[in-house]
Amino acid sequence: MSTTDRSMTSMNPDGVETVAHVANCPGCDQPHHYFEVTFPLENDRGYWEVNCSKCNELFVIELSNPRESDGNLSRQIRARHEEPFDGDRAVVARDVLQHNIDLNRNSWSFNYSAVSLYRCAKDSSNLEVLAKHALGANIAGILAAYNTAVNYLLKGGADHDIALARVPLTCSCGGKHTATYYARLALGTESGPSSEDDFLLADVSGAMMEKTLDGVVSKDEAMDILEKLVIRWNLLADQILIVAPFVGSIYLSNEKQLVIWRWLLRMLNAEKSVFLTRGATYKAYKQAMEADGVPVDLLEKF
Ligand SMILES: [Zn+2]
Numbered sequence: 001m002s003t004t005d006r007s008m009t010s011m012n013p014d015g016v017e018t019v020a021h022v023a024n025c026p027g028c029d030q031p032h033h034y035f036e037v038t039f040p041l042e043n044d045r046g047y048w049e050v051n052c053s054k055c056n057e058l059f060v061i062e063l064s065n066p067r068e069s070d071g072n073l074s075r076q077i078r079a080r081h082e083e084p085f086d087g088d089r090a091v092v093a094r095d096v097l098q099h100n101i102d103l104n105r106n107s108w109s110f111n112y113s114a115v116s117l118y119r120c121a122k123d124s125s126n127l128e129v130l131a132k133h134a135l136g137a138n139i140a141g142i143l144a145a146y147n148t149a150v151n152y153l154l155k156g157g158a159d160h161d162i163a164l165a166r167v168p169l170t171c172s173c174g175g176k177h178t179a180t181y182y183a184r185l186a187l188g189t190e191s192g193p194s195s196e197d198d199f200l201l202a203d204v205s206g207a208m209m210e211k212t213l214d215g216v217v218s219k220d221e222a223m224d225i226l227e228k229l230v231i232r233w234n235l236l237a238d239q240i241l242i243v244a245p246f247v248g249s250i251y252l253s254n255e256k257q258l259v260i261w262r263w264l265l266r267m268l269n270a271e272k273s274v275f276l277t278r279g280a281t282y283k284a285y286k287q288a289m290e291a292d293g294v295p296v297d298l299l300e301k302f
C-alpha cells in the first residue's frame with residue numbers, strides 16, 4: 001500500500017497558517033469541511049453564515065479571518081462577518097474540530113502502474129493505459145472546454161462541482177470503448193486541472209470488472225483496487241457504504257489500522273460515505289484514532 005501522510009496544517013514563509021477544520025450543522029449534524037487561516041500578528045475573529053449542504057438551513061460557523069479562510073464549502077457561504085456573532089447560540093455549529101486528514105480530493109491521482117481494474121472483456125487488454133493515452137492526445141481540447149465552462153459558470157451558472165470528460169479509445173482487439181474521466185471544478189481562486197494527471201478515471205465501457213474483482217489478489221493489490229473503486233464510486237455512486245472489517249484485521253496493530261483508516265478517509269467523498277463496522281472492530285478503530293489524537297467525532301459522522 002502506498003500511503004503518504006501529509007499534515008493538513010501548513011505554514012508559509014510569512015507565518016500564515018492554514019488549518020483544516022470540520023464543523024457539523026447544528027440542525028442535522030452534516031459535516032462541513034473548510035480551511036481556517038491565521039496570521040502571525042493580527043487576526044479578525046468573526047463568523048460565516050452558511051447554508052447546510054444537507055438540510056439547507058442557515059447556520060453559523062465562528063472562526064478567525066472569515067474573509068481569508070475558505071475551502072470546499074465556499075459556495076454555501078451566504079455572508080462573511082468580521083465581528084463576533086452575538087445572535088442565537090442555537091444556530092452556531094457545534095463539534096468544530098481541527099484535523100489532519102487530507103480531504104482535498106484533487107490531491108490524489110489515478111495510479112496507472114498499479115494492478116488494473118479496467119480490462120477489455122474480449123482480450124483482457126489493460127484499458128487504463130489506453131485510456132490515458134487517449135486522454136493525453138485530447139487534453140488540449142478538454143482543458144479549453146473546461147476553461148470555457150468555468151468562465152460561463154463564474155458569470156452565474158447553476159451549481160456544479162464536477163467536470164466530466166468522455167474519451168473514445170480503440171482496444172488492440174479492435175473493440176471500441178469510452179473512458180469517463182472527471183475533475184473537481186475549481187471556480188475563482190482555486191487552481192483547476194492543468195494536465196491529464198489531474199483527471200481521475202471513473203469508468204471504461206466494455207470492461208470486465210467482475211472478473212477482476214473476483215480474482216485472488218495480494219493485500220497490496222486489494223488496496224490498489226479499492227483505491228480505484230473509491231475514485232469510481234465518488235463519481236458514480238449515490239451513497240458509499242464501507243463495511244469494515246474488510247480492510248485491516250484483528251492481527252493489525254492500532255497503528256496500522258490507523259494508517260488504513262486515514263487512507264480511506266482521505267479518498268472518500270465525505271458527503272456520501274457511511275462506515276459500518278461491528279462493535280468490537282469499531283472500538284479498536286476508535287482506540288487507534290484516539291491514540292493518535294485524531295478526532296473520533298469526525299469518524300462517527302462518516
Ligand atoms: Zn443541516
Ligand SMILES: [Zn+2]
Pocket residue numbers: 120121122123124125171172173174175
Ligand atoms: Zn480488447
